[in-house]
Amino acid sequence: MKLTISLQGESYGFRDLKQLFAAANEERSGDILAGLGAEHAKERIAAKLLLADLTLADIRSHPMLPPEEDEISRVIEEGVDEQGYQRIRHWTVGDLRDQLLSQDAAGVQDISKGLNSEMVAAAAKLMSNLDLIQAAAKCEVITRCNTVLGGRGRLGSRAQPNHPTDDPKGMKASIYEALSYGVGDTVIGINPVIDTTDNILRLFHETMEVIHRWNIPTQNSVLAHVTTQMRAIEKGAPADLIFQSLAGTQSGNDSFGINLRLLEEADQLIQESGTAKGENRWYFETGQGSELSAGAHHGIDQVTLESRCYGLAKRFKPFMLNTVVGFIGPEYLYDSKQVIRAGLEDHFMGKIQGLPMGVDVCYTNHMRADQNDMDNLAVLLAAAGVNFIIGVPMADDCMLNYQSTSFHDIATLRELLRLQPGAEFAAWAESMGILQDGRLTALAGDPTRLM
Template sequence: MAYSHVIRGEQYNFADLKALLAKANEPKSGDLLAGIAAKNERERIAAKMALADLPLSEFLAHPILDPDSDDVSKVIFDTHNSVAFKPIASLTVGELREYLLQDLPQGAEVKKLQQGLTPEMVAAVTKLLANKELIAIAAKIKNIARCRNTTGVAGTLGVRIQPNHPTDNTAGIAASCIDGLLMGAGDAVIGVNPAVDSIDSVSAILKSIDHVITSLNIPTQGCCLAHITTQLAAMKKNAPVDLLFQSIGGTQKTNESFGISLALLKEGKEQVLEHHTSRNVNWLGNQAMYFETGQGSSLSANAHHGIDQLTLEARAYGLARTFDPFLVNSVVGFIGPEYLFDERQIIRAGLEDHFMGKLLGLPMGVDVCFTNHAEADHNSLDNLLLLLANAGVNYIMGVPAGDDVMLSYQTTSYHDAAMVKSLLDLKAAPEFQTWLEHNGIMKGSSLCGKDRAFTVMKNILPLLENTKDA
C-alpha cells in the first residue's frame, strides 16, 4: 500500500510501510549506506507527516516483513495482546504521540499499553518525537526485573562491571571487579566478554566471577558474554550461570548470522532456570536472560530486508520481550560510524533505543559508547550519559577509565557512574545499596571518603590470591 503527503504543492510518495518508516527516520549513516534514507529534509518531513496520520492498525494489517517467512515477525504477531491494544486501536501514530506526552502519573497508564504495542508502532512514534520528548516519556516508565537483586526501581542507576581482560586472566578480571565494587558499581551484573569463546575459558571466567560474588556475599549476578551454546556447555560442566547472554537482532536472517534460533533461546532459558533450582542461591525472581542489541546489526549482516535500522532495533526488543529478560541493552555506538557516524547520531540513537525498550516493557540499559574511528569523544559520552540518567535508564557500563582493553572501544567508567549518581541523587539496586552501605563504600548516592571500604579490604587480598591462575 502506497502513502503520500504534499508540501507546498509537491507530492511525496512512499511505496509501502518500509519506505515510509525509513524516510521518516532521523539521519543515520546506516540508512544512507543501505540506500533507504530520505533524500533531503523536505522528504523526511513529508514522511513524518504521512506517518503521523497513519492509523496504528495499519501495522497489524500490513506487516513490514511476512510472518510466514520471518520468525521474528511471527513471534511479534503471535504474542500481540489485542485486549491491551483496544484502548488505542483507533489512534493514529500522531495521536499516540500526543497521548504519551500527557501527564500520566508514574507512567501507570502507559505500562497498561505495553503488550498492545508492536515494535513497528513503537518505532513509528519514536520517529515523531524530539530528544527531550524521548527523555520525558521514558522517565515515566519503570520496568522492574529480578534475578539475584532488583533492577529498574525508581531513583536508581545500575552499573554493569565489565572487567574484560585481553587474555581472560582470572586474577586480572577479579582485580577489575574489586576496582568497580569499591566505586559502587556492579549491581546490574558483573559481566565479562571473553577473549576466547571456549568452554574451558568461559567456565573459568564464570567460576571466577562467582568466587568474587560468594566470597564477599554480594547481592548481584554474574555472566560471561560468550555464545549461548558455549555458556550452556560450560553450565553442563558445573560452571555457575546466573544470566544467560546472547546478542539478538530484528530479523530471522540476522539471528541466523549470530548462529542462533528462537528454539535455541527458548531451550537455553529453560535449561538455565532448571540450573538455578540446583544452586544454593537466594533468587529473587525468574528472569534469567541478558540480551544485547544495536542499530546497524542487521545491515552489517546483510539481513535488513530494506527496513531502516531504528525499526529493526525495535523488532529486536519485541523479540527480547517474549523471553522476559533481566537485562537488555543497546551497544549504541559499538557497531561503528558506518551505521552511526558521529556524536549527534549516537546520542539520538541512544535516546531512541532506551525509549523504545522502555515503551515495550523491557528493563532497558544502554552501553554509552563509540569506536575509536567514530566522530565522537568522551565529552560525547558524557552528554548522552547525563541525558539517559535523566530518562531513567536502568543501567550503564562500568569499565576502568572507560577504555575497554579487550574490545578496544570507549565507554563509561566507574568514575562516570559514581559522579552521575551523586549529581542526580541516584542509588544502586536496593539489595546492592544495602551491601554498599554496610561495607562503608557508599552513603546514599555518594561514595564515602578515601578511607572507604576498610571493612571489606581484609577480605579482598586473600580473594585475589585465591583467584590467581595456576
C-alpha cells in the same frame, strides 16, 4: 493507507511502509549505507507528516516482514494483547505520540499492551530527544534475579572487567576496583576472548568465587555464545544469567548462530540449572545496525529493526537488556549527534515494550565522537530513568577496543542526580564503608581493601 503528500508545491510518494518508515528517521549513516532514508530534510518532513496520519491498524495490517516469512515477526504478533490493541487500533501514530507524552505512568503501561514493535518505532520517529526522555521516564520496569533491578531513584551498573587474555588476576583487579566505586550491582559480566567451554566454565567459577568471598548481592554473567554457555552450565558452571546478542530479523539471528528454538532450549536450561534465586535469568544485548552488517535487514531501517529486537527479547522476560549504542561504528551511527539520538530512541522503544533497558554509552575511536559526548548521553539517559549503564576501567575497554563509561562516571551520575545503586547492593556497600547515606566515602576507589 495514504503514502503520498504534496508539500510546498512538491509531491512526495513512498512505495510502501518500509520506505516511509526509513524516510521518517532522523538522519543516520546506516540508513544511507543501505540506500534507505530521506534524501533531504524536506523529504524527511513529508515522511513524518504521512507517518503521523497512519493508523495503528494500517501498520499492523501491512507487516514489513510477514509472520509467515520470519519467526521474529511471529513472536511480535503473538505478543500483542488483542484487547488492548482493539481499544487503540483507530489511533494515528500522531495520536500515539501525544498519548504517550500526556498520560501518566499507568496510562502509558496500559497503552503499551496493545502495541507491536513497529508501532513503537513509528512513535519514536515523530519524537524529539526530549519527548523520548519524557515518555521513557514514565516507564518503571522492575526485574528480579538474585537482586532487584529498576525502580525510581536507582541507577544500576554492570562491572565489565574484560581482559585481553582472559587473565583472572587482571579481571579480578578490575572487579575490585569497580566494587570500590559502588559499581557492579546489576551484574559482573565478562566478555571473554576465548570462547571454549572450559574457559567459559572457568570464568563463571572465577566471578562466582569473588561474589561468594565477599557476599556481594549481584549476579554473574559470561558473554560467550549461548551454545558455549549452555555446555558450560551442563558441566556445572555457576551461572546466574545466560547471555545472547539479538537481531531484529530471523536471518540476522541466523548470522549470530541462533534461532527461536535454541533460545527456548537455553531458557529452559537456565531456569532448571541456573544459580539465581529470581525468575528473570536472561541478559540480552542489541545495537542499531547489526542486521545491515549481516546483510539481513530486508530493506527495513535500523530504528525499526532495533525495536523488533525488543519484541523478541520481551518473550523471555530478561533481567536486563542493553543496547551497545555506538559499538558497531560510524558506518551505522556516524557521529555523536547520531549516537545520542540512537541511545535515546533505543531506551524509549525498549521501555515502552516493558523491558529493563540499559545502555552501553559508547563509541569507537574512528567515530566523530568523544568522551564529552558520552557524558552528555549518560546524563540524558539517567534523567530518562535508564535501568543501568556500563562501567569499564577508565572508560577504555582494553579487550574490545572501544570507549564507554568509567566507574567514577557512574558514581558522579548518581551523586549529581541523587540516584543510588540497587537497594541490596547499596546496603552491602554501606556495610563495607564504600557508601554512607548513599554517597561515596573517602574509602571509595581503593580496591586494596577487597584484594
